[in-house]
Amino acid sequence: MTARPAFQALGALRLAGRVGRAAAVLLLVAVAVLALPHLMPGSPAVAALGPTATPEQIATYEASLGLDENVLAATWRWLGNALHGDLGHSLSTGAAVTTELADRIPVTLELFVSAQVVALGLALPVALFSAWRPGGAVDRIATAGAFVWLAVPGFVLGLLLIWLAAVQLRILPATGWTPFTEDPVENLRHLVLPALTLGLTEAAVFTRTLRGQLLDTLDQTYIAAARSRGMGTVRLLLRRALRPSSLPLVTLIGIGVGTSLGGSVLVETLFAVPGVGSLAAGAISGRDFPVVQAVVVASAAGVVAATLAVDLLYRKLDPRIADDHR
Structure with missing residues (x-):
């Protein structure tokens, strides 16, 4: 005590x-x-x-x-x-930079969260099945598919999605944005393509990362002991293997929170999403230094805060980390 x-x-x-x-x-x-x-x-x-x-x-x-x-x-x-909340004023529009960021950050975060839902929804089941049956058909297909997705530039994937969903099928708008508070349905329709563009690329990274960690975890002694006690496959993967294997995934997602503030320039510009990325692109082309400075500092603050949050979350996911520090 x-x-x-x-x-x-x-x-x-x-x-x-x-x-x-x-x-x-x-x-x-x-x-x-x-x-x-x-x-x-x-x-x-x-x-x-x-x-x-x-x-x-x-x-x-x-x-x-x-x-x-x-x-x-x-x-x-x-x-x-x-x-005191004063980040200066835009040289191009004269608007307060604080107001500009306050309007844009929720849009970028909504896009980021949606992309993570897409990425995790694809990566988790594929990585779990691939790690449970390494070398099988699903594993080979997933590995080849991940390399293909990683080789495709984001803007090419975005253009392909626009061509398919907006031009050929005409089921989704190609560009533009509708705030959720104005029309939730239209907000979702405008969100699908940019979220898929970001999420599909991240799904490939998540799949490769999580599969590698799961393979190491499944070779541990306590996994063999759980198998010998007759624990079911699904419960074994979700309750015993996934949690300790998810630490690198948590790192990728956590750092992505900060980098999304300035790193989604390409997707937001391509789909005309009024987020922080498109704000930064316009400020750079217009040499609007106060806006550029504020975006960079805000992105750095996001990365720092996400790093601290990830460090704390590590200890919740794997108590052995806290024990080691003791």
């Missing part, structure tokens, strides 16, 4: 240390991103406004980016404003 409070205190200290390291990483990312306009050769104002810009226009543009200050002063001011 006396050891339990000590273990809890040690766990709290380790958690505080992870949070501190995560905050330090996020701070370094913010400083690096905010320093980019200062480190670029020449003036970003000339590149954005063109060679005919007047000195007054250039000075106003540079002041809007904080280029009239040194890097540390501009970074400190931006971070102070960010803590």
Whole structure:
């Protein structure tokens, strides 16, 4: 009993240390991103406004980016404003960047969650069956199919889905978006193609990853003991093998939460989905530095938060990890 409070205190200290390291990483990312306009050769104002810009226009543009200050002063001011919910204003539209992100992040997260449902719905049964019968027909087909899907670029798969579902069958819209609050049915119809484009590619990665882990787990002694006691195949796979084998899968999904904020540029642009990816693409092409900086920092924050969540979830999925740290 006396050891339990000590273990809890040690766990709290380790958690505080992870949070501190995560905050330090996020701070370094913010400083690096905010320093980019200062480190670029020449003036970003000339590149954005063109060679005919007047000195007054250039000075106003540079002041809007904080280029009239040194890097540390501009970074400190931006971070102070960010803590109060002010990420600046878009140079293209004049809208508050906080408002832009608040409108776009739910769309990207909805697309991400839908893609994970597709990927897991395909990967779990295929990986379980392939690992239970390695070298069988299903395993060979799944392995070949996974390599094919991994070799197909995402935009090619998206175009094929548009051609099939929107052009040939005419059962789904090719592009566009309808918010769920306006029309849930239309929201689902517009969500299907981009979710399939992301989900099918991720399903191939999930299948290969989970199959490899399941093969290792099924060779463990406790699995053989469960078989000898007459445990059924389905229960053995789901109750004994899947949980310890799912740790790499949890990592992939967790990191995907953060990277989806900036990594879905191609799919969102292809299907005209008004998410963070399309916002970043428009900001990059328009040299809208405040929006680009906010998207990068928000993506970094998502990755850091997801990493912490995955680390905590590891201990729930496999108690041996917590025991090792003790």
